[in-house]
Amino acid sequence: MERTYILGNNKFMEELGGTFIEIPNLINEAEIHNWVIELFRVNEINKVVVEIGENPLLSLQIGYHIRLSIENIRNGTLVPILYISKLSLNSIMLQTEIYSQILVTKGVFFSEYDLQSNKMEIENLNGLNEREYLIKFLKVIHIQPDETVGRHSLANIWGAYAMDKASNANALSDELEFKKKLYFKYVAAFNNIDKLKPSLQNVIEDNKKPIKFNFKISGNINKPKRILLIDDEASKGWGTVLRKVFKTSPAEDFVVINEKVKDFESFSEASKRIIESEKFDLYLVDLRLNGLDEDENLKTEDFSGMKVLKKIKSLNKGNQVIVFTASNKVWNLKALLDAGADDYYMKESPEYNFSNAISKQNYKDFKENVDKCFERSYLREIFTEWKNTQSKNTNTDRRFIAESDTALDIAWEQIKENYLDFGFLTLFQSIENIANKLYIIDDYNDSLEGETTIDKTDSAKHEWLMTFVKDKQNGDYFSPGKLNQESQRKPTTIYKVSCLFKIKYKKDEAFLKKIGKLNKLRNDIAHGGTKNSATKEDLMKILSILGEIRSR
Template sequence: MDGAFILDDDNNPFSKKITHEIGVSPIEYVDLRTDKEIDDYVARIFAQNSIKKLIVPVSLGEGGNNELGLRIALHIRLSERIGEDNLIPIILISDSSLETLLINQSNRYALIAATEGSVLAPLDSTEIKAHLNFTTPISKSEFKNKVLDNVIIKGPETIGPHSMANEWGVIQLDKIANLGSLTASTPALQRKPSLYFKYLLSVNRSRTAASVADNVTSTPNLIPAAGKKILYIDDEGDKGWVQALTKIFNRATVVPLTGNNLSEANFMADIRAQINLEWDLILLDLRLLPWKEDIAGTVHPIGYYSGTKILAEIKTINEGAQVMIFTASNKAWNMRDLIDLGADGYYIKESPKYLIPDNLSLQNYESFKKQVEICFEKKYLRKFFTLKEQAISQTGNSDLSFMAYSQNSLNEFFKLLKLGMWETAFISLFLPIEQHTDALVTGTHGEVMDLTGTIIQMKVGTNYKMVHDEINYNFQIQTSNKKVRARRGLGKISFTMAFKFSKDNAYLIRIGQLVEKRNSISHGSATTIKLQDFEDLIAILKLFRTHS
């Protein structure tokens, strides 16, 4: 019978008998134990033979009453290595009924015999031949409804949902971003030949829209990151995530912390040592202690997890540090909670529990890329948190009202800066400067006490110590008999900086620029705020907080 084959088992006399009676071609069965061995065996026999129909004894090899034939049939159906040959008719032969097979086995592999394109036949040559003649291949369009939806493949009981998401998620990421980063030794790929993963992949392929192929690039879909320093904290990063992320962040330095062979205390000590360093981005897994946090059926508040506790420590060290959380949760409220706790973004490690189609996987990855880009752009927040804290740490000024006002303004500035409200952040820094100089400079024409305790007056005799350049909008240190008064705003700030803090004319030009920007914001005129403006205003407040 052309194209009909049987797995020929030396331990099964009946298979040799029907080989001759029916006229099918034998394929030598070899001792198979693991899913990887079965997966390779299936790929090999289909590459070497033009198989159109296949007879598979349910029990194969020594021992008998095993389920190897059922496992082989499932591997054929779920294989992506043999193309559409996975749709061929499969005749399973056994002296047990389907009900008996289901009762006697802890799994439900025997259900494959009840699906379209497969049949369970007794050890009878005539009946087997009839099934060979009348069993037809499955149509590709009906594969999901008539095969995948009717088999039960359970995941391994020894692996928690978090670990499973780590293995499944990195396979999906590697595929969607076209990375090619995983190797044969990668733990996630080592599990890929398992029946459970093959089943998940088959279901995922059946759900994936055809348009996805148009969106997945032919070259790796990477994130430009030349010169960036990235810290990656994940207890299961060695399952392929380190390789994938190192490939994704093109030309960056990715430093992984996976806690391999470390106690909990030493792992946490390593983490705390690294988060004190300066990074362009920190990628932090939500669950770092799976033996405590990855218990099936147990749900904890988001703040319970070790990742959120480390996030809090990072933000205490420097609120401007950019931290993205990796999580297997796809619950919207968890994402909101993470942002409320200070996370700057998140990436959902896709879990086989949800089997997200590839088009949505691609959206998940593109969202991750956009969030990373924003984090890279906001690296300046780390610097300004440090500058803000350094200014607040200065406590030499005895004016308690100013000290409280300026501290509140500095904290408010940083919150506004994080929100991208640059103009309001500018005003928040400027107002205490304006208020303080208004109090420092007294008298009709203006006088201020310098750092030695000497009173410096604007007008001495008929001369004034400063001139007002109305064209360029600044004050300059220059003796002149032209009348000038140190008024609130530009005049008093300039006079204070020149004669209390001994700043030069170049500095006073800069003061004029800052005051002009303040006026433009207040009057609703167009103006461009730069990071240097914030830095200069914080430096003034720091100076004011240092001296009375």
């Protein structure tokens, strides 16, 4: 009877031998969980005998908590359990309903009280082994979720737990109430069976190091990242887990909006101000922000998170948004991407109970998508300049405004897909088009728009007022000054662009040098064969130059 623990409330149980432990008045699952875990923590237990007395349900729940506490007591979950009662088995089954399933699983026994027989039974008790745990216990029982919690909350609770485990963040304390519920422990047990195998223990412990993000961003690796989490149930675990996952970001740069809303206008004024006024490198938005009210929603467009996504993108199309969703329906995911989502993360649900391998791959995909969003967060600045350029539309030539509007739209579509070179060429082409259109060639005096005269010093040599300056490193450009041997005999497009800004718009030589440098980049990209490509800064400059023309 050594290391046999007798759990009960009636004195007759002490006659069985072993160590007698009185069952306290445990009124909920958390208290049962805590009591069982502490019992195994302070004692070395090989066999358990449980009295089914005045509260049969409590007695059976103790058995379930023993069997399902793999994360806490590891192989202690495999001990044999003998239930002894003065009640008949039929009476117990009627009182405990579905919970009586444990009585037909391997390693669990039932006997009516009989001192001599019970002692012999205890001597011959055998528990489960690791191979039998899944087939002869987990797949025999079935535990239902708490109906008062709701599917949305369950998905959030389980999803946060799954990410915490897959990322090795270990952010969720064992003391959290939801981790002590039988349904949670039941679902989690399917993915924790490997913890029953001693041969894998060292491997498991070695893999506990947190998985970090690269946190790369175009142009400035050390730039602080700001993340905004919008989730009506962030307090169910997501806020805690994600804050730990993004731990290289300063705490004040991980902002959480935890409000139940049906659309953007339903947010509090403080939350609307955060979304509209503050800048973030990444937005994490839950698809369902209205809790149980959206459980029966069938249209993706009607989801609260979809409406918030559209609002965030309307503020700045460069904002990087990953939508969190428990839906795996293809049409829902396509609708999110069509609405501008940069990616999505599939919240794991206890209904599907993904394997550890799938959970880790799901997290790996999320990590890669986050890194991609951080790298692309520069789009927010480009779009701000793009919007500023678009708003400048006072040029009296309405055809040019219409043409450059089209160029701006085409360029943005190219840029947002990471085709920065094509976007740059499209914008530069728009500037060249207007210069070619406005520059009128004449044998003696060229002009801009037929009004501003461009003098030539010698009609036979066709030498121009603007001097050609060679700068192989930074880009050739045209500068006002004396004529030299490099003067052009025929006005090139870059010459026309230079005249436009120098003569018509009165720009200085520094500005003309900037155009020359951008022209060199344009030629490098167009002709190929070099490693030069457009950067965020180049796009900002070309947009600014285009804006100069649009505002004239």
